[in-house]
Structures are given as structure tokens and as C-alpha cells.
Amino acid sequence: MLAAVAVRQDPRDPLSGLELREVPKPKAPPGWAVVRIVAAALNYHDLWTLRGVGHPADRLPIVLGCDAAGIDEDGNEVVVHPVIGDPAAGGGDETLDPGRALLSERHDGTFAELVCVPRRNLLPKPASLSFEEAACLPVAWLTAYRMLFTQARLRPGDRVLVQGAGGGVATAAIALARGAGAAVYVTSRSEAKRAAALEMGAQVAVECGARLPEKVEVVVETVGEATWEHSLKSLRPGGTVVVAGATSGLNPPADLSRIFYLQQRVLGSTGGTREEFVRLLRFVENAGIRPRIDRVLPLTEIHSGFRAMLDGELTGKVVVHPH
Numbered sequence: 064m065l066a067a068v069a070v071r072q073d074p075r076d077p078l079s080g081l082e083l084r085e086v087p088k089p090k091a092p093p094g095w096a097v098v099r100i101v102a103a104a105l106n107y108h109d110l111w112t113l114r115g116v117g118h119p120a121d122r123l124p125i126v127l128g129c130d131a132a133g134i135d136e137d138g139n140e141v142v143v144h145p146v147i148g149d150p151a152a153g154g155g156d157e158t159l160d161p162g163r164a165l166l167s168e169r170h171d172g173t174f175a176e177l178v179c180v181p182r183r184n185l186l187p188k189p190a191s192l193s194f195e196e197a198a199c200l201p202v203a204w205l206t207a208y209r210m211l212f213t214q215a216r217l218r219p220g221d222r223v224l225v226q227g228a229g230g231g232v233a234t235a236a237i238a239l240a241r242g243a244g245a246a247v248y249v250t251s252r253s254e255a256k257r258a259a260a261l262e263m264g265a266q267v268a269v270e271c272g273a274r275l276p277e278k279v280e281v282v283v284e285t286v287g288e289a290t291w292e293h294s295l296k297s298l299r300p301g302g303t304v305v306v307a308g309a310t311s312g313l314n315p316p317a318d319l320s321r322i323f324y325l326q327q328r329v330l331g332s333t334g335g336t337r338e339e340f341v342r343l344l345r346f347v348e349n350a351g352i353r354p355r356i357d358r359v360l361p362l363t364e365i366h367s368g369f370r371a372m373l374d375g376e377l378t379g380k381v382v383v384h385p386h
């Protein structure tokens with residue numbers, strides 16, 4: 064079968080290590096299932112793998128891709144929970160299992176016709192969503208869900224700042240926070256993305272670093288160095304910044320005096336549990352929320368989707384079809 068495979072790592076030219084090639088079809092060991100993929104979605108995580116960040120070179124080649132919706136061996140429409148881990152090893156939370164892995168870290172990923180995953184990682188696709196929309200949920204949307212509701216404990220009426228409005232996690236956070244009754248403020252480098260965020264339900268959209276009309280209870284941070292100072296300055300005393308990524312750089316000044324004097328809470332977040340995924344799927348169905356898709360491409364054009372991601376052109380997700 065045709066697959067997009069990470070074969071080399073290069074921090075400066077990550078796409079040079081992504082090859083379309085034929086790979087053997089997977090066979091399911093006991094307790095696992097093979098899913099025929101209808102749609103898969105791109106994540107920044109795939110670019111980190113190709114750059115050699117967080118993914119040892121001895122785990123190459125590997126089929127890339129963490130997100131998928133498709134059809135299981137019994138003909139059911141499914142969406143794949145991408146965290147492969149043991150809840151018991153993580154004190155009841157598989158994201159805290161020291162041995163956990165996201166699809167494409169230790170097991171072949173979803174940019175292919177078929178993917179093999181543990182049966183417990185298959186969940187029914189929400190009937191209200193297309194396969195393309197459902198494929199956006201496992202990484203970006205589940206990460207945003209956990210950031211807002213498990214980590215920051217968002218309450219209706221809270222004010223939320225989402226940094227970098229165009230991103231996959233960011234567009235999910237805007238929609239979920241709005242759906243939960245929060246006021247949403249956003250920043251983006253691009254005027255077009257700020258306008259799109261207002262369409263998605265954000266109250267206020269400003270340039271990166273610009274002052275907000277009021278301070279917020281929660282900040283959703285995936286941008287890192289470029290926005291960190293603004294995130295801390297935008298928080299009310301006692302507020303929470305949840306960080307799940309640092310696309311623009313990992314080491315901004317910590318500004319410790321602000322953190323302790325204003326009793327701010329800084330929380331890390333990664334992925335989400337199966338139980339959180341079940342709740343997310345119910346939430347999008349019940350609230351009538353649909354993921355924002357920037358473009359849909361055939362697998363053979365996956366490089367152009369990643370190029371748009373690297374160039375910061377996207378508002379929402381890039382989806383690929385395996386055929």
C-alpha cells in the first residue's frame with residue numbers, strides 16, 4: 064500500500080525526509096485491529112518527527128501521521144484515539160504512562176491506506192461529522208479539550224486567550240471554549256486569520272503582543288517564545304496558562320516574579336485520555352461544533368500541505384485522503 068514515510072531527519076529541511084513509497088499491509092496482533100483509513104489529518108507533530116525533535120533516528124523509517132477516521136474490520140465508522148498507553152501505568156491516565164506513545168512514534172501512523180491500533184483506541188465516529196471532520200479530532204481537538212477542561216478547569220463565563228488563532232489546536236480551543244460559554248480573545252500574526260477567528264466566535268482578535276480589553280482567567284498557549292510574555296501579562300491574578308506546544312521556540316524568559324506575585328498557575332498538557340476523547344466526541348455532537356478544515360488533499364500531495372503549515376498559511380486543519 065502507498066504511505067507517507069519518514070525516512071530521514073533534517074532540522075532545516077524537514078520535508079526532504081518525507082517519502083511516498085509502497086509498504087507492506089499491516090496484520091493485527093491479538094487485541095489490535097486494522098482500520099481502512101478514509102481521512103487523515105496533518106499535525107505539527109509530524110514536522111517535529113521529520114526535524115528529529117522528540118523522535119530518535121533509530122525509529123526510522125516509520126509511516127507518519129497521528130490522526131485518522133475510517134472503517135474497521137466489521138464495517139463500523141470509527142475515529143482513532145492516537146495515544147497508545149496503559150492507563151494503569153499512568154495512575155488511571157494513559158497520557159501519564161511513562162511508556163506511552165502517540166501513533167507514528169513507535170507504531171506506524173495514519174498516512175496510508177491502513178493503520179493497525181489496539182482495539183480500545185477505536186471509537187464510533189460522530190454521525191454528525193464527515194470523515195474529514197472527524198479526522199481532525201484525535202490530536203488537535205483532544206489536546207485543546209484537555210487543556211481547557213481537565214487542566215485549566217474552564218468554567219462558563221470565564222475569559223480565555225488563545226494564542227496563534229490559525230493553528231489546529233488553536234482553532235479547536237476557540238470553538239470548544241465558545242461552546243462552553245467562555246468569552247474568547249485571540250492573537251494571530253495574520254489579519255485574515257484574525258478575521259476567521261472572529262467568524263468562529265472569538266469576541267476580540269488582536270495582533271500578537273497587543274493589549275487585550277481585559278485580563279483573562281485562562282490562556283491556551285502553543286506558540287511558545289513569540290507569545291509567552293504576552294500570555295503571562297494577559298492573565299488575571301490566580302489565572303492559568305496551559306502550555307501544550309512551543310512552535311516558535313522553547314525558552315522564553317520565565318518571568319518568575321510575575322508568576323509568584325500574581326499567583327499564576329502554569330500547567331503543561333499533552334494529548335488526552337480515551338475517556339476525554341469520548342467526552343469530546345459527545346461534546347461536538349451535542350453542541351453542533353464542526354472542525355475548521357483549511358484544505359483537503361490526496362496523499363500524493365501531502366508535501367504541499369506540510370509546506371503550507373511550515374509557511375504559516377493555515378487556518379485550521381489539512382486533511383488527506385489515502386487514494
Ligand SMILES: NC(=O)c1ccc[n+]([C@@H]2O[C@H](COP(=O)([O-])OP(=O)(O)OC[C@H]3O[C@@H](n4cnc5c(N)ncnc54)[C@H](OP(=O)(O)O)[C@@H]3O)[C@@H](O)[C@H]2O)c1
Nearest residue numbers: 107227228229230231232251252285289308310311333334
Ligand atoms: N502537547 C501536545 O499534545 C500537542 C498536541 C498538538 C500540538 N502540539 C504542539 O502545538 C503546536 C501547534 O500545533 P498545531 O498542530 O496546532 O500547529 P499548526 O496548526 O501549524 O499551528 C501553528 C501555530 O503556531 C502559531 N505560530 C507559529 N509560529 C509563530 C510565530 N513565530 N509567532 C506567532 N505565532 C506563531 C500559529 O499562529 P498564527 O499563524 O495564527 O499566528 C499557529 O497557531 C506545535 O508546536 C505542536 O507540536 C502539542
